[in-house]
Amino acid sequence: MMKLYFTFLSLTLIAHQAFAQAGSPDAAFDGDGYVVTDFHGSSDFGFAIAPHSNGDFLIGGDADSSGERSAAIARFNSNGTYDNQLATTGRRTISVAGGDVELWSLAIQSDDRFIGAGSTVSLGKALIFRMNPNGSLDGSFAQGGVFSHQTVGNDVEFLSGVVLQDDGKIVAVGSTGIGNDRDVIAFRLKTNGTPDSTFGGDGIVVIDAGAATDFANAVAIQPDGKIVIVGGSGDDILAIRLNSNGSLDASFDTDGRVTIDRGYTDNATAVALQNDGKIVMSGWLFNGRDAAIVLRLNSNGSLDNAFGQAGVVDTAILGNAGLFGLAIQPDGKVISGGRAYDGQRTTMLVVRLNPDGSFDNSWAQDGI
Numbered sequence: 001m002m003k004l005y006f007t008f009l010s011l012t013l014i015a016h017q018a019f020a021q022a023g024s025p026d027a028a029f030d031g032d033g034y035v036v037t038d039f040h041g042s043s044d045f046g047f048a049i050a051p052h053s054n055g056d057f058l059i060g061g062d063a064d065s066s067g068e069r070s071a072a073i074a075r076f077n078s079n080g081t082y083d084n085q086l087a088t089t090g091r092r093t094i095s096v097a098g099g100d101v102e103l104w105s106l107a108i109q110s111d112d113r114f115i116g117a118g119s120t121v122s123l124g125k126a127l128i129f130r131m132n133p134n135g136s137l138d139g140s141f142a143q144g145g146v147f148s149h150q151t152v153g154n155d156v157e158f159l160s161g162v163v164l165q166d167d168g169k170i171v172a173v174g175s176t177g178i179g180n181d182r183d184v185i186a187f188r189l190k191t192n193g194t195p196d197s198t199f200g201g202d203g204i205v206v207i208d209a210g211a212a213t214d215f216a217n218a219v220a221i222q223p224d225g226k227i228v229i230v231g232g233s234g235d236d237i238l239a240i241r242l243n244s245n246g247s248l249d250a251s252f253d254t255d256g257r258v259t260i261d262r263g264y265t266d267n268a269t270a271v272a273l274q275n276d277g278k279i280v281m282s283g284w285l286f287n288g289r290d291a292a293i294v295l296r297l298n299s300n301g302s303l304d305n306a307f308g309q310a311g312v313v314d315t316a317i318l319g320n321a322g323l324f325g326l327a328i329q330p331d332g333k334v335i336s337g338g339r340a341y342d343g344q345r346t347t348m349l350v351v352r353l354n355p356d357g358s359f360d361n362s363w364a365q366d367g368i
Contacts, residue, residue, distance in 0.1 A: 021278040023364030030080030030110065034348075039063035039072050039093060044071075045309065050106035050114060050275075056083055060103040060116055061184070063093055070095045071103035071118060073135070087135035094137075099123035105172070105218075111182040113138055117172045117199050119158035125150045126157040128172055128189065142193030149187070149204070157185065160231075161219040164186060169196055171228050171263065175215035176206060183208045184216045184240065199332070200246035207240060207248070209233040209257050216240070217283075218271045230268040230281050233259050236267045237283065239297060253301035260303070262314065263287070268295070270326035270336070278304055284322030292321040294336055294353060308357030321349055333360060 017052065023131045025033025025074040038044065046061040055078030063072035070093040075086035081089025094101060099120035107115045112133040119127050130141035137145030150157050159174035176185040184207040188199035191366035195203025208214060211234030220228045225244035232238050237260040241252035264287040272280045277299035284290050293314040296307035303311025315321075322357025332355035340349040352360040352367050359367030 023292060023350070028079060035076065036241045037074055037091065039091060040065040041097065044072060047104050048116075049104040050108045052108060052112075054078070056085075057107050057160075058108065058114060060106045062100075062102045062118075065093070067098035068095070068120070070130075071116060072100040073103070073106075073116070073131075075135075085133055092131075092135040094129065095262045096120050096123075096148075099125070101127065102158070104158070104160045104174075106306070107162050107170070108167065115162055115164065115170055117159040117174075119174070120148065123150070124155045125237070126159045126172075126185070126187070128159065128162065128170065128187070128193070130193065140192065142189075143144060145188060145193075147193045149351050151185075151206075154178055156182065157189070159185075160215075160217045161229075163221055163297045165221055165225070166229035171219055171221065173216035173219045173231075175231075177213075179336050180213050182213050182215055184225070184231065184238075186216070186219075186229065186242065186246070188246070198245060205242065205246040207257070209238050209240065209259065211236070214238065217267070217269045220271045220273050220279075222273060222277070228271055228279055230271040230283075232267040235265045236261045237281070237293075237295065237355055239268065239271075239279065239281065239301065241301070251300060258297065258301040260312075262289065262293070263311070266293070269322075269324045270322055272326045272328045272330055272334075274332070280326060280328060280334055282323040282326045282338075284338070288342075290320040290322050291315060292323045292336075292338060292340075292349070292351070294323065294326075294334060294351075294357070296357070306356060313353060313357045323349070323351070331355075 041062040044063040048060040048320040051057040059074045062069045074091045075083040075235040077083050098321040099122040103118040103119045128147040157176040159172045162172040170189040173186045175182045186205045188196040196263040214233045216229045216231040227242040229240040239258040241249040264285045268281040268283040270282045279297040282294045296304040298304050321340040323336040327335050334353040337350045
């Protein structure tokens with residue numbers, strides 16, 4: 001049996017709650033600083049987190065039941081106990097007829113309703129749903145609370161990132177294509193779950209970044225409404241910036257697209273925006289073994305030479321490692337979380353970097 005470990009994502013994005021002083025686990029959070037939960041007694045995985053302003057938070061992923069995967073959501077109080085406002089038990093799964101469901105990203109509205117984005121795997125459809133605070137699907141959103149889409153002729157479409165604009169519109173990003181021939185796809189929905197025609201003409205933008213396989217993993221909205229998307233293009237890290245109408249932003253590396261080749265297979269999995277307009281990404285690269293990587297771009301898309309080595313921090317921490325969650329503290333320090341494998345076991349990994357990309361030696365063990 002594999003249970004759902006709510007570890008690096010929750011510890012990364014709500015680090016002020018899950019950690020006590022100097023990066024040690026916070027015993028006020030379920031007694032030991034982490035929570036393990038089980039949905040159906042089989043393989044469960046957590047991929048997304050959305051914090052509430054009151055300190056509570058949602059975790060999302062997928063759970064296996066009798067060979068069928070369902071989207072899985074759990075809601076916790078700030079002390080790590082279940083918040084029974086969600087489905088009376090603090091846990092909820094969502095199934096779609098005819099297809100396994102994967103949930104990759106979450107966002108919470110100001111009215112406490114929340115958005116999930118992912119896919120129906122066997123049907124090849126992108127999926128966005130909205131739920132009420134009690135865990136029921138919101139019937140006022142799209143069709144019975146669920147928006148699904150599959151581009152005609154494509155057999156693969158999924159969403160890995162979702163974010164809310166200040167006006168309540170929903171932006172979700174992922175990939176669409178046939179087999180390994182894929183492009184980045186971005187959706188913008190109105191608050192009622194219908195496509196926003198002011199974005200790309202029909203609420204959908206497809207972007208070819210130049211490789212056979214292009215994909216998006218995460219998305220963020222700048223204060224000026226521009227949309228930053230990160231992921232991969234072939235073996236390279238990919239960053240895209242769109243204007244608010246969905247067109248590529250020519251002020252970002254002249255064509256709205258940046259690819260970064262570290263000489264290996266590289267992938268950006270998370271993004272966060274600094275107050276000065278700089279863009280921080282984290283992820284992994286593979287050079288015979290996985291290595292964690294954090295990058296910072298200037299607002300024009302160039303690598304920021306004031307961060308790490310020419311804008312990049314990469315290191316094989318504890319053997320194989322990768323980073324999948326990211327947050328920037330008010331003091332400019334960067335926290336990123338993921339996993340590390342030392343040849344015998346896989347462990348949670350959280351790192352904290354100073355604003356210049358050096359490891360923060362005052363936190364945990366030399367910043368790790």
